[in-house]
Amino acid sequence: MAKSNFVELRFREPIYRTLRELVMSYFEQFYNVEREKTLRSYTVPLNLKAFDRFDWMMSDEPLERIGQRLDEIRKIRVLTRRMIAGLSPIDERSYRAGLFGANRTGLYRPPRPSSLTPYIDDISD
Numbered sequence: 001m002a003k004s005n006f007v008e009l010r011f012r013e014p015i016y017r018t019l020r021e022l023v024m025s026y027f028e029q030f031y032n033v034e035r036e037k038t039l040r041s042y043t044v045p046l047n048l049k050a051f052d053r054f055d056w057m058m059s060d061e062p063l064e065r066i067g068q069r070l071d072e073i074r075k076i077r078v079l080t081r082r083m084i085a086g087l088s089p090i091d092e093r094s095y096r097a098g099l100f101g102a103n104r105t106g107l108y109r110p111p112r113p114s115s116l117t118p119y120i121d122d123i124s125d
Contacts, residue, residue: 006031006098019045023078029098033107035089041075 008029016022023042030039046069054062090098 006102007100008098020076020078027078028094031090031095031098033109035095037087037090040079040084041077043070044074044076046070046073 006029009026012022012025016025019042023039027037027039031037046066048056048066051062051066054065056062056066
């Protein structure tokens, strides 16, 4: 279950043999407004049927319960510290394409570390 303002984080055809293969198909498109690739881990599958009694498909309130449960269940790391240190930032064209049509008010903006870091507000359409 996910919602994203980034174009590439959408539907995937059911062609992947393992959950890890599916997760890794998102790697290059999983980045933040600072152009950092951010996919670090994923959780084991969560059966949402357990949340049906909270009407999670029709109301936002139960989503907190689902988020809490996701925080509790086992996570599988996909990168080592060394791999993370060697990651390159997202290139300009991919960044602009990924944000095409994005709801800018819905984007998370971490505090700016410096005035040199470009953010979505700095990018013209």
